[in-house]
Structures are given as C-alpha cells and as structure tokens.
Amino acid sequence: MSETKPYYTLDEVKEHQTKKDLWMILHDKVYSVSSFVDEHPGGEEVLMDVAGQDATEAFEDVGHSDEARELLVGLLVGNLKSSSSDKKPTAKVSTPTAGKSAATDAGVTIYAFFVAAALVAFGAYKFYV
Numbered sequence: 001m002s003e004t005k006p007y008y009t010l011d012e013v014k015e016h017q018t019k020k021d022l023w024m025i026l027h028d029k030v031y032s033v034s035s036f037v038d039e040h041p042g043g044e045e046v047l048m049d050v051a052g053q054d055a056t057e058a059f060e061d062v063g064h065s066d067e068a069r070e071l072l073v074g075l076l077v078g079n080l081k082s083s084s085s086d087k088k089p090t091a092k093v094s095t096p097t098a099g100k101s102a103a104t105d106a107g108v109t110i111y112a113f114f115v116a117a118a119l120v121a122f123g124a125y126k127f128y129v
C-alpha cells in the first residue's frame with residue numbers, strides 16, 4: 001500500500017514545520033500530523049520539536065502503544081526518499097564453495113594418510129620378512 005505513496009526527500013519534509021502544516025519522519029515514512037497535534041496525549045510541543053525531522057528515535061523512546069501506531073496509518077502521506085547509504089547489502093555468510101573444498105581437502109588428507117600408512121607397512125613387511 002505504501003508503495004503507491006509519493007517519495008519525499010528530507011529537504012522536502014523540512015519545508016513542513018508549522019503547526020498547520022507539520023510533517024515528520026518515522027521509520028522512513030512521512031507523516032502529516034497537523035490534524036493530530038491538538039489531540040496528541042503527549043502534547044503539541046514535543047511534536048513541534050521534531051517538526052520536519054526524523055522523529056523515529058523520539059517516538060520509540062516514549063514506547064508508544066499499538067494504538068498510537070495504528071493512528072499513524074491515517075496520517076501517512078509518503079515515503080522517505082532514502083539516500084544511497086541507507087541500502088544495506090545483505091552480507092553473504094555462507095560460502096558453499098569454500099566449505100566444499102575444505103571437506104574435499106580433508107578427504108584427500110585422510111586418503112593420503114592411508115596410502116602413506118600402507119606404504120610404510122609394506123616397507124616394514126619387506127624389511128623384516
């Protein structure tokens with residue numbers, strides 16, 4: 001659903017800092033909270049403090065209820081146009097090739113050990129018999 005909303009840059013969000021036109025960013029989403037300012041149980045001042053900014057930390061610090069989070073749905077106006085640094089590449093931890101070659105190496109080592117042991121045994125047999 002949120003995909004259909006427009007994308008705004010941080011600079012665009014910053015332009016909405018007045019009580020009558022108040023935007024803020026929460027978890028990379030842009031909310032217009034003007035209609036809610038007077039109803040906010042935490043008061044109007046805290047919302048004005050984060051006007052046009054990313055308020056995610058402040059919002060989460062308060063530990064808002066699920067009810068508060070549901071209110072956000074109706075206030076959503078768009079998504080934050082993220083800077084390239086926001087994209088975190090998923091680290092590839094598994095290295096199947098390396099694992100395979102390690103296993104193969106172990107197999108070769110064991111095989112070589114038995115061949116060497118057989119040769120030593122054969123040499124000893126020849127020496128003593």
Ligand code: HEM
Binds near residue numbers: 046049058059062071
């Ligand atoms: C649009 C965003 C926000 C919504 C919809 C919202 C909604 C609410 C709601 C419903 C409550 C009542 C308690 C609860 O249900 O958790 C509440 C309390 C509170 N909010 Fe927000 N809030 C928003 C943003 C913020 C921000 C950005 C701050 C801080 C900078 C903030 C600070 C507080 C505080 C301090 C209380 C506690 C009030 C008290 O218990 O006396 N809120 N908020």
